[in-house]
Amino acid sequence: MNINELHKGKGQKLYQKARTIIPGGTQLLGKRAEMYLPEQWPSYYSKAKGCEIWDLNGRKFTDCSMVGIGTSVLGYSDPEVNAAVIGAVRNGSMTTLNPPEEVELAELLCDLHPWAEMVRYARTGGEVMAMTVRIARAATGRDKIAFCGYHGWHDWYISSNLAEDKALDGHLLPGLEPLGVPRGLKDTMLPFRFNHLEDLQHIISEHGQSLAAIVMEPCRDEGPAPGFLESVRNLATQVGAVLIFDEVTSGWRMATSGMHMIYGVYPDLVAFGKTMSNGIAMAAVIGRAEIMDFAQRTFISSSYWTERLGPTAAIATLTKHRRENIGQYLTEVGTQVQRAWKKIALQEGLIIKVSGIPPLASFSLEYDNKPALLTLFIQEMLDRKILASDRFYANFCHKERHLKQYFKALHEVFHILSDALLKDDVEARLRGPVKHMGFKRLT
Numbered sequence: 001m002n003i004n005e006l007h008k009g010k011g012q013k014l015y016q017k018a019r020t021i022i023p024g025g026t027q028l029l030g031k032r033a034e035m036y037l038p039e040q041w042p043s044y045y046s047k048a049k050g051c052e053i054w055d056l057n058g059r060k061f062t063d064c065s066m067v068g069i070g071t072s073v074l075g076y077s078d079p080e081v082n083a084a085v086i087g088a089v090r091n092g093s094m095t096t097l098n099p100p101e102e103v104e105l106a107e108l109l110c111d112l113h114p115w116a117e118m119v120r121y122a123r124t125g126g127e128v129m130a131m132t133v134r135i136a137r138a139a140t141g142r143d144k145i146a147f148c149g150y151h152g153w154h155d156w157y158i159s160s161n162l163a164e165d166k167a168l169d170g171h172l173l174p175g176l177e178p179l180g181v182p183r184g185l186k187d188t189m190l191p192f193r194f195n196h197l198e199d200l201q202h203i204i205s206e207h208g209q210s211l212a213a214i215v216m217e218p219c220r221d222e223g224p225a226p227g228f229l230e231s232v233r234n235l236a237t238q239v240g241a242v243l244i245f246d247e248v249t250s251g252w253r254m255a256t257s258g259m260h261m262i263y264g265v266y267p268d269l270v271a272f273g274k275t276m277s278n279g280i281a282m283a284a285v286i287g288r289a290e291i292m293d294f295a296q297r298t299f300i301s302s303s304y305w306t307e308r309l310g311p312t313a314a315i316a317t318l319t320k321h322r323r324e325n326i327g328q329y330l331t332e333v334g335t336q337v338q339r340a341w342k343k344i345a346l347q348e349g350l351i352i353k354v355s356g357i358p359p360l361a362s363f364s365l366e367y368d369n370k371p372a373l374l375t376l377f378i379q380e381m382l383d384r385k386i387l388a389s390d391r392f393y394a395n396f397c398h399k400e401r402h403l404k405q406y407f408k409a410l411h412e413v414f415h416i417l418s419d420a421l422l423k424d425d426v427e428a429r430l431r432g433p434v435k436h437m438g439f440k441r442l443t
C-alpha cells in the first residue's frame with residue numbers, strides 16, 4: 001500500500017460514499033473533511049473518551065481541535081453525565097407527560113443568572129437563536145435586526161446575505177449564498193462590527209424606530225473593549241430594541257455561566273446551546289419575564305424539545321461544572337496553549353497571530369498561502385496522532401500528558417512549516433488537496 005492509501009483509512013472511504021448519498025457529506029459544514037484535511041481526515045469515530053478519539057481503523061488520536069465542535073467541555077463520554085442520561089433512558093426518554101427536569105434546569109439557569117426570570121428550551125444553537133429573534137420581533141412589533149457575528153443557518157440570519165453589501169464580510173462564512181431564503185427578508189439585517197460602537201450608532205440613527213433587536217456574542221475572537229457592551233446595552237434601551245446575547249459558543253467557558261456575567265452587562269435574552277449539556281443535544285433561551293412572555297403569544301413549539309435527555313444532561317453537566325470550577329480549569333489550559341503557540345512560533349521564526357478568550361483559543365498563520373500552510377499543519381499533526389486545527393478549545397480532560405504531547409508535536413510541526421516556507425515548497429509537501437477555508441459546494 002502506498003503512503004497515500006495508508007493515510008486514507010476506512011473513514012475517508014466511508015466519507016467518499018457519504019458524499020454520494022448525503023448532500024455535503026455531513027450535517028455540519030465544520031465536520032466536512034474538506035474543512036480539515038481533504039482526502040486524509042479520519043472523518044468518522046468508533047469511540048471517544050475524555051479528549052481521545054478512535055477512528056474506524058482503531059487508531060487513537062488526542063483531540064486538540066474544537067473537541068466536539070465546542071460541545072464537550074467535561075470531556076467525551078463523561079461518567080456523571082452518562083449515568084444521568086442512561087438513567088433517563090431507562091425511565092423513558094419521551095412520554096405523553098413532561099420531564100420534571102425541565103423545571104429543575106430552569107431554576108438552575110435563573111439561579112446562575114439572577115437577572116433572568118424565565119426559560120424556554122430547544123435542542124440546537126440555530127433553533128434558540130431563531131427563537132430569540134421571533135420573541136424580539138413579537139415583543140416590539142418591529143422587523144429589523146442589528147447583528148454582529150455568526151448565529152446559525154435559519155432564514156432570519158442567512159437573509160443578511162441577500163444584501164449586496166461588502167459590510168457583511170467578516171460576519172458570514174465566505175461563499176454562503178442565500179439560495180432559498182425569501183427575498184422579502186432583504187434589508188431586515190443590519191451588520192455592525194464588534195467593538196465598533198460607531199457602526200451601531202449609525203444603524204440606530206437610521207433605523208432606531210424599526211429595530212426589533214441587537215444580536216451579538218458578548219465576546220468571540222476578541223473580548224469587548226472597555227465600555228463597549230455597556231454602551232450597546234444603553235443604545236438598546238434607548239430605542240426600545242431587545243438586546244440578545246448569543247452565548248451558544250461563549251457560554252460556560254470561563255465560569256459556570258454565560259460570559260456576560262463576567263462582564264457584568266445584562267441583556268434581555270441570552271441563548272445557550274452546545275456547551276451546556278456536554279454532547280447531548282440541548283439549548284435554552286433565558287430572559288426577562290416581560291420579554292419571555294411573548295414566547296407564548298407567538299407560536300414556538302416542537303415535539304422533541306420536550307424529551308428528557310437534554311435537560312437531564314444539562315443538569316448533570318452544570319452541576320459538575322460548578323462543583324469542579326471547570327471555567328477556571330479551561331482558562332488555565334487555554335492560557336498555557338496560547339503562550340506555547342507564541343513561544344514556539346517565535347523560536348521557529350513563524351509569524352502567527354493568537355486570539356480568542358483562553359478557553360476558545362485560535363491562531364492565524366500570517367502568510368499569503370495560509371490555506372496550504374494550515375493544511376500542512378493539520379496533516380503533520382495528524383501524523384503525530386493529534387486532531388488539530390487553528391483552534392484549540394480547552395477541555396477538562398486536557399491533562400498534563402496531553403498538553404506535553406501537543407507541545408512536543410507543535411515544536412516539530414512549526415519547524416516543518418518554517419522550513420517549508422524557507423524552501424518555498426509548502427504545497428509539494430501535501431499528500432492531498434488544500435483545505436477549504438469557507439463554504440464551497442462539494443462537486
Ligand SMILES: Cc1ncc(COP(=O)(O)O)c(C=O)c1O
Pocket residue numbers: 124125126127129150151152153217246247248249250273274
Ligand atoms: C455563536 C453561535 N451561534 C449559533 C450557532 C449555531 O449553533 P448550532 O450549530 O447548534 O445550530 C453557533 C454554532 O457554531 C455559534 O457559534
